[in-house]
Amino acid sequence: MVPLVYILALLPLLLLLHKLLNFINPFSTNKNLPPSPPKLPVIGNLHQIGPLIHHSLHSLSQKLGSPLMLIHLGSVPTLVVSSADAAREIMKTNDLIFASRPDVKLFRRLLFDLKEVSVAPYGDYWRQVKSIMVLHLLSNKKIEAHREIREEEIAVVIDKIKKSKVVDLSDLFMRFTNDVVCRVTFGKKYSDEESGRKFRKMLDEFFDVLGGLNFEDLIPWLAWVDRLRGFSGKVDRVARQMDEFLDDVVEERLRDHSTTNGDEGREAFIDILIKIQKEDKMGVVLDRHAIKALLLDAYVGGTDTTSAVMEWTFTELLKHPRVLKKAQDEVRMVLKDKQQINQKDIDNMVYLKAVFKESLRLHPPVSTLPRVASQDVKVMGFDVKKGTRVIVNAWTISREPKVWEDSNEFRPERFLDSNIDFKGHDFDLISFGAGRRKCPGIAFGMTTNESLLANLLHKFDWELPDGGKEDHLDTSEKPGATIRKRIPLLAVATQVSS
Known part of the structure; x- marks a missing residue:
């Protein structure tokens, strides 16, 4: 670590540099900028951002009392959006201007040079590959086609629970979504003992670096810090491992394509991508690089966030026994003596759907991926400069007391007489984003x-293990690209006699 005395000795120089940069930046004068918290030279407001970014941004915006806040993450001006009205201006009124993602070097290294749908710049390539993803993986027709896979993996989960005294639900949900998404995407699952451990370790490291702090993207001349602390080397290693794994997956599929066509005869997403590449009729070059990017996008988008939603929902049910019983009573009333659950049954489970909505309100799975302004624009009367990054804090918006009565309480009943949904049309609840860049996999997840x-x-x-009290159930969060529980969720299951 650099001694504090050295840092203090550098402060006068940093202050001088800061004043010089402000002097040569004409945009900062004669402009109506959004309110900003005080910042330090060079690092800006980085010192005010903790590991749980959404909490830090919430605290700063609450102190300023403004739905829009301009902060500086190093040299990067960032507009923080903390109200439904402000989010509507970004994601609807000016959606086209904010339709691109910023060019982040960390994403370039990990996500195949921004070839993924989630981070690709807005344009023809993004439109084409998003169309491929939606049509061939995430459409209602495809979701129904994968029903048998879901049912088979749910049966595996139920069997595991029956054999367990105490169930690690966090691990169980991750493995379940992992196996479903792998079968749908790759045509096979990677949960065998040895290969499963290696695959899981690689994924844990991938999600770890994806949500990490990369100084190079915020203060470019401090890129050496990333190298010194080993972060750059870890990113390169993880990116290389993921690239090699997906290369092997594609090669294996190409070898087997003449004898098999997907998981047990089913056509997986990888088969469709290979077919599109051979036919070359989509108007976009779908090379090996792009195929690997789309496979990674399908996997990452379908696994971590989906299991996080399930983890938080079950946490809230265990923490609120009244809600758990009410949801359970509804499920059993709808099914009566049936053992097999179909989609029509689930569509009749109004309270269960309200439980998910309330869980998503309190626990949006992702600190929203940033957008970037493609031109100078006014938002709610404030001037926003081209190149400004935008973070919409869905966590703050969904806890707005003026909109949500008792906003910190878990009350699914609030949705029984409400038309508000999380599909991107109601800006009071944007757990999966909105506008052109909203998550295309909402229905799948x-x-x-x-x-x-x-x-x-x-x-x-x-029930909770060892007679645990629901008031003592830990709901703290851990840092990362996806908002997950810090401590795994454990529970005891008692099989209901049929």
Whole structure:
């Protein structure tokens, strides 16, 4: 670590540099900029941002009392959006201007040079590959086609629970979504003992660096710090491992393509991508690099966030026994003596759907991926400069007391007489984003989770281990690209006699 005395000795120089930069920046004068908290030279407001970014941004915006706040993360001006009205101006009124992602070097290294749908710049390539993803993986037709896979993996989960005294639900949900998404995407699952451990370790490291702090993107001349602390080397290693893994997946599929066509005869997403590449009719070059990017996008987008939603939903149910019983009663009333649950049954489970909405309100799975202004623009009367990054804090918006009564309480009943939904049309609840860049996999993820939760409530009664009290259930969060529980969720299941 650099001694504090050295840092203090450098402060006068940094202050001088800061004043010089302000002097040569004409945009900062005669402009109506959004309010900003005080910042330090060079690092800006980085010292005010903790590991849980959404909490730090919430605290800063609350102190300023403004729905828009301009902060500086190093040399990067960043507009923080903390109200539904402000989010509407970004994601609807000016959606086209804010339709691109910033060119982040960390994303370039990890996500195949921004070839992924989630981070690709707005334009023809993004439109084409998003169309491929939606049509061939995330459409209602495809979701229904994958129903048998979901049912088979739910049966595996139920069998595991029956054999367990105490169930690690955090691990179980991650493995379940991992296996479903792998089968749908790659045509096979990677949960065998040895290969499964290696795959899981690689993924843990991938998510770890994806949510890490990369100084090079915020203060370019401090890139050496990333090298010194080993972060750059770790990013390169993780990116190389993921690239090699996906290369092997594609090669294996190409070798087997003449004898098999997907998981047990099913056509997986990888098969469709290979076919599109051979036919070359989509108007976009789908080379090996792009195929690997789309496979990674499908996997990452479908696994971590989906399991996080399930983890938080079950946490809230265990913390609120009244809600758990009410949801359980509804599921069992709808099903009566049926053992197999279909989509029509789930569509009749109004309270279960309200439970998910309330869980998503309190626990949006992702600190929203940043957008970037493609030109100078006014937002709510404030001037926003071209190149400004934008973070919409869905966590703050969904806890706005003026909109949500008792906003910190878990009350699914608030949605029973409400038309508000999380599909991107209601800006009071934007757990999956909105506008052109909203998550295209909402239906896939929620169908998977609704099916699993309905089965778990139907077949088991649930309680905390060792007579634990719901008031003592830990709900703290851990840092990362996806907002997850800090401590794994453990529970005891008692099978219900049929």
